[in-house]
Amino acid sequence: MSVSPDEAQKKCPQCERMLSSSQFYSNKSRPDGRSYYCRSCTRARLEGYRRANGVAPQKKADREVPDGAKWCPDCAQIKPIAEFAKSRTKASGLHSYCLDCHNRRGVTTKEKHHGSTREYHLRRRYGMTQEDFETRLAWQGGVCAICGAPDPEHVDHDHEFGNVRGILCFNCNGGLGQFKDNDQSLARAIEYLKETACQLVLVHPGVYQLVSPRRERRLSRTS
Numbered sequence: 001m002s003v004s005p006d007e008a009q010k011k012c013p014q015c016e017r018m019l020s021s022s023q024f025y026s027n028k029s030r031p032d033g034r035s036y037y038c039r040s041c042t043r044a045r046l047e048g049y050r051r052a053n054g055v056a057p058q059k060k061a062d063r064e065v066p067d068g069a070k071w072c073p074d075c076a077q078i079k080p081i082a083e084f085a086k087s088r089t090k091a092s093g094l095h096s097y098c099l100d101c102h103n104r105r106g107v108t109t110k111e112k113h114h115g116s117t118r119e120y121h122l123r124r125r126y127g128m129t130q131e132d133f134e135t136r137l138a139w140q141g142g143v144c145a146i147c148g149a150p151d152p153e154h155v156d157h158d159h160e161f162g163n164v165r166g167i168l169c170f171n172c173n174g175g176l177g178q179f180k181d182n183d184q185s186l187a188r189a190i191e192y193l194k195e196t197a198c199q200l201v202l203v204h205p206g207v208y209q210l211v212s213p214r215r216e217r218r219l220s221r222t223s
Helices: 039-051 099-114 117-126 130-139 170-178 183-196
Strands: 008-012 018-020 070-072 077-080 154-159 163-168 199-204 207-211
Touching: 077 154, 099 117, 117 154, 130 163, 154 170, 163 170
Parallel strands: none
Antiparallel strands: 008 018, 070 077, 154 163, 199 207
16 A cells, blocks of 8 residues: 555554554544554454444345335345435434334334333323323323223324323324314314304294304295
């Protein structure tokens, strides 16, 4: 390896070679700003540490990966890069595993550390456990806190402070979300329903018609 006479040199204490500073990784914590061992020795040592801790050797594709594609070490398949999630921490800008394998690994990790994906979701999103959920639902009588539908599954929370307010069914939880927790809009919606509720109106002796107060009643031809 040819080294420019103007380039700084450094000796690696493991392989005892005199190499250019560019052959050492950057390390701001060291006086010279370079790693203690050269790049190849550093990689070899890290690989040794991985084997000593039971980490399997890094997998590599057994065939050439074409442009616009990426090899997934989990399923060992070459897939289009569109099937890999983006990652700011990776040099390639993409996650190591394809979306299917990445999602499957995520589920496995959640089940391993939290017992289930449901438990993970409740803890992370609402700061509660499945036991807390069951306790609150039992306190509500096992039904939706608004409409009384049985076995509701959705946690309703205050979007401003994050406090859990109750357990709702899908429709009631979605309805509150659409109104953005605005009690004035909800009150106006109630008044609107009251004012526009259809009523039975006598149009002929013994003949009734459903009429909305806000809609002009259409007279029949014989009226």
